[in-house]
Amino acid sequence: MAIVAKPSKFAKYGRPTLAWVVGLLFFFPIFWMVVTSFKTDADAVKPEHLIWFTPTLENYLNMTENYDYWRFAGNSVITAVFATVFTLFVGIPCAYAMAFNPSRATKDVLMWMLSTKMLPAAAVLYPMTFITKSAGLFDTHFLIIMVLSLINMPIVIWMLFTYFKEIPKDIIEAGQMDGVSTWGEIKEILIPLAWGGIASTALLCFIFCWNEAYWTVRLTTTDAATLSKLIEGNRAPEGLFFGRLSAVSAAAVGPIVVLGWFCQKQLVQGLTFGAVK
Amino acid sequence: MSDRKLPRLLQSPAVILLLIWMLIPLGMTLYFSFIRYVLNNLRRPEWTTPSLSNWRGFGNYEFVLNSKDFLFAIQNSLLIVCSILILTVVLGVLIAVLINKTFPGQGIVRVLLISPFFVMPAVNAVLWINMILDPVLGLQGIAVGSINDMLDTLRNAPLVGWFFSLWPELEPISFRATQTSAYAVIIMVTWQWTPFAVLIFMTSLQSEDQQQKEAAVLDGASIWSQFRFLTLPHLARPIAIVVMIQAIFHLSLYAEIEIVSRGNGNKNLPYLIGEFANNNIGAASATGIFAVILANIVAFFLLRMIGRTLME
Numbered sequence: 001m002a003i004v005a006k007p008s009k010f011a012k013y014g015r016p017t018l019a020w021v022v023g024l025l026f027f028f029p030i031f032w033m034v035v036t037s038f039k040t041d042a043d044a045v046k047p048e049h050l051i052w053f054t055p056t057l058e059n060y061l062n063m064t065e066n067y068d069y070w071r072f073a074g075n076s077v078i079t080a081v082f083a084t085v086f087t088l089f090v091g092i093p094c095a096y097a098m099a100f101n102p103s104r105a106t107k108d109v110l111m112w113m114l115s116t117k118m119l120p121a122a123a124v125l126y127p128m129t130f131i132t133k134s135a136g137l138f139d140t141h142f143l144i145i146m147v148l149s150l151i152n153m154p155i156v157i158w159m160l161f162t163y164f165k166e167i168p169k170d171i172i173e174a175g176q177m178d179g180v181s182t183w184g185e186i187k188e189i190l191i192p193l194a195w196g197g198i199a200s201t202a203l204l205c206f207i208f209c210w211n212e213a214y215w216t217v218r219l220t221t222t223d224a225a226t227l228s229k230l231i232e233g234n235r236a237p238e239g240l241f242f243g244r245l246s247a248v249s250a251a252a253v254g255p256i257v258v259l260g261w262f263c264q265k266q267l268v269q270g271l272t273f274g275a276v277k
Numbered sequence: 278m279s280d281r282k283l284p285r286l287l288q289s290p291a292v293i294l295l296l297i298w299m300l301i302p303l304g305m306t307l308y309f310s311f312i313r314y315v316l317n318n319l320r321r322p323e324w325t326t327p328s329l330s331n332w333r334g335f336g337n338y339e340f341v342l343n344s345k346d347f348l349f350a351i352q353n354s355l356l357i358v359c360s361i362l363i364l365t366v367v368l369g370v371l372i373a374v375l376i377n378k379t380f381p382g383q384g385i386v387r388v389l390l391i392s393p394f395f396v397m398p399a400v401n402a403v404l405w406i407n408m409i410l411d412p413v414l415g416l417q418g419i420a421v422g423s424i425n426d427m428l429d430t431l432r433n434a435p436l437v438g439w440f441f442s443l444w445p446e447l448e449p450i451s452f453r454a455t456q457t458s459a460y461a462v463i464i465m466v467t468w469q470w471t472p473f474a475v476l477i478f479m480t481s482l483q484s485e486d487q488q489q490k491e492a493a494v495l496d497g498a499s500i501w502s503q504f505r506f507l508t509l510p511h512l513a514r515p516i517a518i519v520v521m522i523q524a525i526f527h528l529s530l531y532a533e534i535e536i537v538s539r540g541n542g543n544k545n546l547p548y549l550i551g552e553f554a555n556n557n558i559g560a561a562s563a564t565g566i567f568a569v570i571l572a573n574i575v576a577f578f579l580l581r582m583i584g585r586t587l588m589e
Contacts, residue, residue, distance in 0.1 A: 211396075235535075
């Protein structure tokens with residue numbers, strides 16, 4: 001009797017085939033959106049052109065005309081980039097202090113920060129509208145940047161904290177001995193050492209900002225409206241504009257999906273707060 | 278500067294910002310939930326400005342608890358959240374076990390699988406409700422239409438025609454009605470979050486004790502009992518975490534409901550708050566406090582679990 005069982009037929013052919021089928025099924029809606037984006041609006045709803053059609057770029061070329069796409073995309077880029085930068089700017093010193101000079105309260109502070117992430121946004125919908133409208137901040141880039149930054153700050157600080165914890169304390173302390181200032185320490189020692197961790201944290205933060213769809217919809221009208229708002233505003237084209245809507249949707253999610261491929265690992269960390277290893 | 282003061286100083290911007298972000302709006306919600314506060318009321322204009330003299334005690338809470346909308350929204354929230362949880366966990370475990378062994382193209386399959394998670398919620402909803410689920414022009418409508426056409430042809434065929442004339446015409450499902458649009462939301466969110474569950478379960482499976490597994494194989498344990506007595510217990514903790522994190526996220530599900538069901542009666546708590554907030558701020562705030570309580574019940578257990586691993 002063989003001790004090591006021979007791989008069954010299923011293990012050899014069935015499992016890979018099934019895995020591929022599942023993968024393709026999950027990807028299919030995205031694939032279909034991209035296919036539809038190359039059809040004219042008329043072709044997109046005709047069963048006879050379901051698979052065979054003449055591909056056209058017109059939906060992409062007319063994105064500005066049809067939807068003012070680049071204005072919304074510009075807002076998305078501006079708000080997501082500045083929110084990420086600001087979050088890191090506040091988050092790095094905070095995580096640095098927590099990782100290298102922890103006090104007894106550090107754990108509680110971290111847990112409290114995470115708990116703010118768990119508050120349902122809708123609960124404070126009216127106060128937020130009220131405050132921002134009376135402060136004249138409603139529908140401004142500044143407001144959206146701050147809100148995006150605050151909702152992602154707990155995750156960012158938490159992720160940075162876990163990366164910084166891995167750095168040997170001696171290296172930082174050696175810097176302190178040499179009389180380097182705190183800012184110097186962060187800039188010259190910490191950031192170069194934890195560069196990979198910081199970069200992937202930033203990437204994940206950027207993705208979350210880009211995809212955010214509550215405050216960006218409720219706290220904007222036109223000036224600071226992001227792509228979420230644009231798509232939400234064109235929710236029901238009743239089949240008239242499937243082609244152009246697919247194009248604008250594909251343009252809105254394409255870059256982010258590709259970025260996402262590069263930070264799968266960080267996603268697990270960032271979204272489970274390190275509880276799954 | 279002394280060593281002890283500095284860390285507190287470096288933490289303070291983040292702490293202060295988050296404190297403001299949490300306390301001020303939440304404090305206002307709490308305050309508004311105890312007063313009469315509406316945006317438009319011609320007969321009682323004094324109610325249109327927030328003031329302590331409009332104190333209502335628990336009146337808003339009573340009003341909300343007695344409104345049909347609230348009960349329906351709670352039921353609907355639970356239906357949506359629980360269905361998504363069951364589907365994503367079951368699918369997630371199955372798919373994670375399926376693709377955990379190396380096979381040709383494993384990396385590509387992983388990339389294909391994880392992609393839906395990065396699609397922005399608004400696009401997810403617009404894509405599914407129009408291009409895929411639309412009863413006439415979407416893939417669903419086209420599929421049902423072509424099956425019906427085929428049946429029609431077969432009905433007119435000689436010899437077998439009588440048999441197919443016994444078959445009914447297929448009816449496409451409209452996913453824009455109250456109940457069916459809840460199903461549409463469940464489908465699209467399950468599509469988006471199953472990859473998340475898969476990713477977490479796969480991460481966890483990689484730390485599974487391989488020696489134990491080999492020992493089980495040598496003892497002649499069947500694949501089923503390996504799964505049941507080794508893999509599943511190993512996944513218990515990640516499953517709990519996936520359930521809690523998703524519960525918190527999906528209790529505040531908004532974009533999908535807004536896009537799929539505007540005005541058709543399919544609402545969850547955040548959507549109901551949005552509706553109340555058009556006029557009755559008191560009721561919106563009371564509903565908001567209920568939402569906070571609901572989320573906190575889940576968050577309490579989640580935070581305890583995270584806390585245990587935090588300082589390891």
